Amino acid sequence: MIEIKDIAYWYENKDNPLFENVNLVFEKGKSYAIVGRSGSGKTTFLSLIAGLDKPKSGEILYEGEAINRIGLTRYRNKDVSIVFQSYNLFTYMSALENLMTAMAITGASHSGDREYAIEMLKKVGIDEETAKKNVQHLSGGQQQRVAVVRTMCCDALLVVADEPTGNLDEANTKEIIELLQDLAKSQGKCVIIVTHEPDVAQMCDVQYVLKDRQFQMID
Amino acid sequence: MNFFKRALLNIKAKKGRTFLLILVMSAIMLFVLAGLIIQNAATTAANDAKKSAGATVTLAANRDKAFSDMKASSSTKSKPSLNLAGVEVSTAKKIGVLSNVKSYSLTTSTTANASSFDAITTSDSSQGGMGGKEMKSAASTGDLTISGVSSTASALSSNGAKITKGRGLTASDLNTKNVVIETELASTNKISTGDTITMKSTSGTKYKVKVVGIYKASSTSSANGGGPGANDPSNTIYTAYTFANTLKGSKYKGTVDSVVYTLSNPAKSADFTKAAKKLINTSKFSMSTNDSTYQSMLTPLNNIKSFAQKIVILVAVAGTIILALIVILMIRERRYEIGVLLSLGEKRWKVIAQFFVEMFMVLIVSLVVAGVGGKFVGNVIGDQLISQQTTTATISSTSSDMQGGPGGNAEGGALSGTKGGPGGSVPSGTMGQATKSEKLKNLSTTVSVKDLVELGGMGLVIIFISIMLASFGILRLEPKKILIS
């Protein structure tokens, strides 16, 4: 569903790109892990897939159409949903309001359905009372679960996560990764996770390492 | 409309910040409102000034023309004579029905001699001892000053005089021989109302007239001096202008010396003069406008108005800058939130709309606060302004008083006639005082619905501009920045 075609990216120095001549395909119903040294350009790569930035050369196709043509705002709105290391929730809202807002902005099929949002939160162990508290009063693990539930509630088929477990303990990490795996397995989404934890990478269907400006598959 | 809901949630959640914003916004709105209130009050006061200080336009013979005619004829003829034309009463009435005329009064003055009674003689009278010329002037001048009027009401009050017994003359006294005499003259000759007295025209004809009223001249009016040849102010007798004409001689029938038109809108006195000039022979007659009272009231009010206007502009500009800075800082602080919105694919204009709605809600509350506090602030600033403007008012009315001074009888009367204040003889300081108190009363600083609507409009413009300024940050913000932080 996502096709990376010959892309390259650099910040200041054209002669020293973070990566170049990258050709990859990501498919629905599968989970992918991207590992690599710090500063190798994993987050940068993810931001290109998420439509937050444009590659310097080459193009990214979503379902056969260049995401530039779809329009990056529209692409982010309809086709991709993002999970960050720092949860990226609206801090002035409750967990429930966060879900309602995200569904409204993305025009999700369950938009406006409070019961559905409460049900989804219950599935990840957040009861109704907790769901109505300001998200800043939730634990890190709870907040990240809200962020993952948000990707469940939105219809986007592509889910990208940048170090989603970076701030979590082992138990929470396991839970979050399982939830993300479940997105691929039962919702048929394409899940791409950037991580530096080998354990997390192990749980994904396919693993890539960003090394020497190239993505190499690990068997 | 999701941005609307987000704005509500944000306003509710960030109570501290909302409170601070309301505080700043209220302060700005309060200052703008104060300016608006004063501006509107000055406008209202200026309109009131128009009404209360109506200008007057005097129609009389063109003296300049008459003098130049006299000079021209004196070169050929031996004896120069000043030939002043009387204003036809019918013409005066035609002009009187023009729009903008509130009222008008006709005046004819002449002199006569006392017959059945004695005129008051002043001990240091300048009547005698003037040398050779004395004979000629004495021949055509009587010892009584006859003031023929259409009604005594304005003529008396303009000279600071009051009816003490009987009644004044009105339009119904036209074509009668009813007169009003001064109380000094009455008591010296033991005349009371209802009595009939006899006077003699300068040509020698005797007339029996009926005293219907007695007036008391202003105690200071002796300083006035009065017209040429008149001796003591107590010798002034008011009659209908028709009778004054009879005394003056048959060729003056149906005319008057001058007509004073009081205008309802002094701002349009030029239009009136233009229209009136079409009805008269401008080479023989002249029209002179006296709106110095109106002008003297207008100047300080216009000063207040332009000052208030400057306040409004200054506060609006300063408020916009302050608010823009605050919104810019607020938006910087909320970059993370904006990044989340953008990563969800929210349109940038909707992000800006959310900030606008938030500020709008703050504005609504601030308007209420400003509306409540506005009256207080408006009063304080209004009082301050008036006390500052007092000096200006005194200075300007003093100068106008001096202008009116040399103009003599008619002009002095016109100036104070509408104001009901003391005449031109009174020291100018008093005049300034009167003008000041008039304005003090008129500068009422109340908060009207119109003020609040105007204020709301200004507030909207202010938040719109400041959010637009701050929005460059939002428009430039790359959503990727929140991924790599």
Ligand SMILES: Nc1ncnc2c1ncn2[C@@H]1O[C@H](COP(=O)(O)OP(=O)(O)OP(=O)(O)O)[C@@H](O)[C@H]1O
């Ligand atoms: N806006 C930027 N301008 C210039 N250089 C940048 C910018 N953002 C990132 N970089 C540089 O690009 C390189 C790749 O950064 P990136 O964040 O993609 O690495 P990463 O693989 O995600 O690292 P980490 O594992 O530490 O998160 C780094 O050397 C970083 O310093």
Ligand SMILES: [Mg+2]
């Ligand atoms: Mg990174």
